[in-house]
Amino acid sequence: MQELTITSGRHMHHIDPHLTIWGWEIPVYLFLGGLVAGILFFSAVYFLRGKSDEMRTTVRVAPLFVPFLLATGLFALFLDLEYKIHLFRFYTVIRLQSPMSWGSWTLGIIFPLSTLWALMHAESVFPNWRYPYKWMEQAMNFVKKYAKILAWLLIYYAAILGIYTGILLSAFNARPIWNTAILGPLFLVSGFSTALAFNMILSKTKEERHKLGKIDLMAIGTELFLIIHMFMGFLASTEIHVEAAQLFLGGPYTAPFWIFVVGVGLLIPALIEVLDGMHKVKSTLVPAFLVLFGGLMLRFIIVDAGQFSSWIF
C-alpha cells in the first residue's frame, strides 16, 4: 500500500487537489473553433465543386455566422486569460513549439479570411447588400476574382484550426487523458460533424439536409472509431494512461461520457439518421441538435477529465 500525503502548503486555488484552471471558456472556445472549421471547410469544398446553389446553406449562408461564432469563441478565450491586458503578447512573437501560439496565429489569419468569405457570400444571400464606400466594393471585387484561392486557403486553415482544437490539448504530456494523438483527428471530425449539424438546422432544402445527414453519418462513424481506438491506445500504454482511461471506464467520467457524448451525441443521432434514410422515421432536426449537444459535451468532458488526470495521483 502507498500513502502519499502532502503535509504542507499545497491547497492552491485551481491547482489542488487537481487542476480546475480551465472552466467553461475553453470548452466553448474549442467547440466554436471546431464548428467554424467545419463550416468553412464544407463551404469552401462545395464552393470549389461548384455546388454553391445546390448546397446554398452550406456554401453561402453558414459562413455568414462564422465571424460572430469566432468572435464569441475568442471572447470566451479572452475571458479565460488571467492577465487580459497582455492579450497583445500573443501577437508579438511566433512560437513554433507552442500550440497556443499556433492557434492564436491561425485564428489571426482565419478571422479576416473568413470575414472576407462571409462578405463575399453576403452579397448573394442578401440581394440588397450594398457597400457604403466604393473602395470596399472594389476590394470585394478583387476578392471575388481570387475566390478560388481564398477557398483553398480556407480549406487549409480550417483543417489546421480543426486539428488545432484537439492538438491544443493533446500537446499536454502532463495530462494523460489529453496525451493522445487521436485527440486532433477526433476533435477535427467532431468539429466537422457539428458543422454539418449546424448546416442541417439552417438548411431549407430537404436534399441538402439529406446530403449533409449522409456525410454526418460518416463523420459519426469515424468519431466512434476514433474513440474506441483512443481507449485501446490508453489501455495499451503506460500505467498512468491506463489509470487515466479508468476515469472513463468505471471512474467519475464514465456516465457523462458514455451517456452524453457517445449515446446522446453519437449513437442516437446516428440511429435516427439511419432510420430516416430508410424512411422509417419522420425526418426532423432532432439528430442535428443532438450532434451539437454531443460535440459541446465532448469538449467539456475532455477538458475537465484532462485536468483531473495527472501523473501524480
Add this chain to the structure above:
Amino acid sequence: MGKAFTRRDFIKISGLGLGALSLGAGFYNKSSVPQIKQIAQQAGASISGNTPTPTVCEICFWQCAGWVHTKNGEPWKITGNETDPNCNGRLCPRGTGGTGAYLDEDRLRTPLIRKVVDGKQTFVEADWDEAFTFIADKMHKIAKEHGPECIALFSHGSGGGFFKHVLRAFGSNNITAPSYAQCRGPREEAYLLTFGEGVGSPERTDLRDAKCIVLIGSHLGENMHNTQVQEFADAVGQGATVITVDPRYSTAASKSKYWLPIRPGTDIALLLSWIHVIIEEKLYDEEYVEKYTHGFEELKNEVKQYTPEWAYPITTIKPHVIRETAREMARHRPSTIIHPGRHVTWYGDDTQRSRAGAILNALLGSWGRRGGFYYANKASVPKYHYEKYPKPKKTWRDAFPDVYPLANLALANGICDATIPTAKRDCSFKGWLVYGTNLIHTLPEQKKTLEAIQNLDLLVAVDLMPSEITGYADVVLPECSYLERYDDLRELPGRVPTIALRAPAFEPKYNSKPGWWIARELAVKLGLEKYFPWKTIEEYLETRLNGVGLTLEEMRKKGVHEFEDRHPLYFEEGMEPQFDTPSGKIELWSNLLANYGFDPIPRYTAHEQPPEGYYRLIYGRAPTHTFARTTNNPILTELKSENEVWVNKNVARLHGLNNGQYVVLTNQDGERSTKIKVKVTERIRHDCVYMVHGFGHTDKRLRKGYLRGADDTKLISRVKVDPIMGGTGMRVNFVTFEPAV
C-alpha cells in the same frame, strides 16, 4: 468589593469600546515607554531601514537567536543568527514564520476589563492606567484578607521574569509553569536522582556525535526543537543507528534502523528488559559502572526476572528484537544515548520510566561522554541588583503538603487544585496572574481548571492573543509580540555558553505593550516602585551587559555573544566527574526514592488498557506549530490549518471510517471533541489514535483557529499523577468515534 461575579462567564465576543482608546493613547505618551525610534537613534541603527534587528525567537522555548529583516519598513522575514550555537543560523519553520505573530489581525489590541453591561458580562476596553488600578486594588484586597501568598503566577515565556519579580516583591513565591508537571518535570527529577543533575533546556544531549540514538517517544523532526533536530539529522547523515520506540511510525521512526511499535504505556518493561540483556550479556561499561555508580548489584538482582520473553507479551516487541537492539546500543557505547525525552508526563510512573532510561545511560557509560551527555557550560551574567524580597509566610509546598515529596518546582495543576477550597485547607488561591500560558488548553482535566477559575477573585491574563484563558480573565493585558519589544537577556547553557539580545524591530501595534513595561507599571501601581530602580529596559539591559563588559549597542549589532570561559564537555577531556547525589555516585539504586518509600529501582506496573471499541488517545507535535500558540498564525496556518486523528487502517475499516472524513471523538467520561478529520494510515498501532496538540480553538476571536480540528485537552479529562513529583500523566484517556454532524 467581594466577588464581582457569581460566575465568571466565558466571554466570546470582543470587547465593547467605551471611548477608552483615546485615553489610552494619551496615557501612552505620558508613560515611560520610550518611542522605539528614539531607541534606534541611540543605538545608531534605523529600524525603518533594511538593517536587520537582532531578536530571540519566542515561538517556542528553544530561544533561537535571529535577525528580523524589513522591506520598506514592512516585515519581511526572520533568519537565524549564524553565530548562535543554539540555531546555527537556521530557524525552525515556526521561527521562520514568526512574523505571523506580529501580523496576526486577531491580536489583543487594548486592555480589557470584565464588566456587567446590560446584565451581561462583557469586556470593556480600558486604558492601561485603569487596568492597573483595577488589578492593584484587587491584589491589595486579597493580600489584606488572605495574605499576598494567595496570589499565584503562571508564567511561560521570556517576558515572565519581570512578572515573577513583581510577585516576589509583592510577597508571594507561588510561581509555576506548565513546563514542569505537564512537561519535563519527571525527567528532571529522574536525572537529578540518578546523576545529581537535571538534563536542562536546551538538553545537554550530544546527539551530534552519537553513534546510536534511542528515542522513547521523542518525536524529533515533528518536535522541532531546533538544534536537537539539526544534530539528529547530522547523526543520521553520519550513519548513526537510530532505534525508535513509538506506537506510531513517526518521522524519527522513518529514519530508524529499528522501529519498535510498542504497546503504549509499557515502555518501562522494555527498558527493564534492555537493562536485563545488557547486564546478563555483560555488555555494559564495566569500568565506568565500577567507578561511578552505586547499587549495581541490587540492580542486577532486580532485573534478573525481566527477560525479553517476559517483556514480549507486555510490550509486543519480539524477544530477538529486544536482544538485537540492546546489543546494537552496547556496540556503540559510550556514544549511545537513550534520549531522555522532554514531554514525559504520560502514565503517572514517568519519573520511574525516565529513571530506567537514565540507568540504561549509566550502564552504557554515556553520561559525561562524547556522543552521550555533555557537561554544559553555563552563561552567567550578574543579575540586576534589587532590594531583598519580603519573605512569604507560605510557599507553594504548603498548597499540597504530604504529597509529591520530590517535586522541586510548583505544580501548575497543583496550584489549580489548591484554588478549589476544601474543608482541610485554610486558604485557597484567590488571584491568578497568567503570563503567556493558555491554561485552558494546557492543563489536563479542563473541568477542574474551569472550576478553579470560578473560585478566583482576580484573574489577570497577559497575552498576545485572545486565547481561551483570556475569555475567563477579569483583566486582559495585551502584550506586544516579541518582534516589538526588548526582553531580558537570553542566557543559555550549552557546549558554548551564550547570551542573546531581543530588540524591537517594530513599534508595538495597537495599544499593546512590552511585558517589562506592563510589569513595571503594575509594580508602580502596587507601590513597589523601589523594586524597579531602572526606568527603561535599555537602562536595565545596559547595566546587566556592562557587568560582563558588553554594551547594548554592541549587542544590537551582533545579537549573540559567546563566553570564552569554558570547562571541558566530557570526562575523557578532563571534566571532573561529580555527582550531587546522596551517595556521591550515579545512583542506579536511589537512596532518596528509598527514603521516601518509592521503588529505588524502577518497576513495571501494568496500566489500564482501552475497553472494546475505544482507543488510547496519544498526541504530539506538528513541526509547523507550537501548541495552541501558532494555530492562528496567518503564515503557519497556511501550512497546516487543522489537525487530523490518525487511525489505523483496520480500525478505520472496523468503524467504517474513510480517509478525510470528519468525526467527533468522545472519551470514557463522555467528553466530546470538536470535529476532526480522519487520517487513515498504516503508521499507527491498532490500539491507539493520535493527534497533534494545539488545534480546535473555541474562542471565536481567533478567526483562523476557531473550531479548526480538535483539542486533545478536552479529551484528557483524567490524569494519572506521578506520586514522586506530581506530574500529570495524560495518555490515560480512551476515545471512540462518533459521526460528525
Add this chain to the structure above:
Amino acid sequence: MARYGMVIDTKRCVGCADCVVACKTENNVPDGYCRDWIVEDVRGNYPELHMEIRSERCNHCENAPCVRCCPTGASYTDEDYGVVLVDHDLCTGCKACIASCPYDARYVHPEGYVDKCTFCMHRVREGLQPACVEVCPTKCMHFGDLDDPHSEVSKLIRSRPNHALIPEAGTKPKIYYLL
C-alpha cells in the same frame, strides 16, 4: 550555460516544511499559494513501513514543456543558469504552462501572471543560496551547477543512489532526491 539544479537528501529531511515557510516569506508568496511543498511517501504495511519525505518544487526541467507550450515566450529558460523562469511582463495568464507541468508546480498569482519557484535567482545572482536551501535545519538541500563535475551537487549525484520525479514524463527534471 550552466545547469543549476538541486540535490535533496531524503535521509536527512524531516519534512518540517521550513523550506516552505522560508520561501513564502522570502518571496512574498501570496496567501493560498506556495512554490514548494512537502510530500510524505509511505509504502508498505504495518509494521513494515518505509517513508520518503520530499521537499518538492518546480524541477527546472531541461526539457521543459511549460517553456515549449508558452505562446508568448513568457516562460523561458535562463541562459546563464539554465533555470526556468517566467517573465511577468510577457505573461497573458493563458495557463497553458500550468496544464503542461506534470508536477503542478505553477499557479496563477493573484496579480494575473503565472508564478512558481525561481530557484531564488535574485539571491543566486548575488552569490547566495536559495532561501529554502539556506534555512533548512537538517541541511539536506544542496544547490549548484550540475554541469560542473566538481560541484557538491554533481558529487552527491555520483556518489549516492538517487531518483528524480516522474522521469517518464520526459521533462528531464533537475532536482534529484538522494535515497
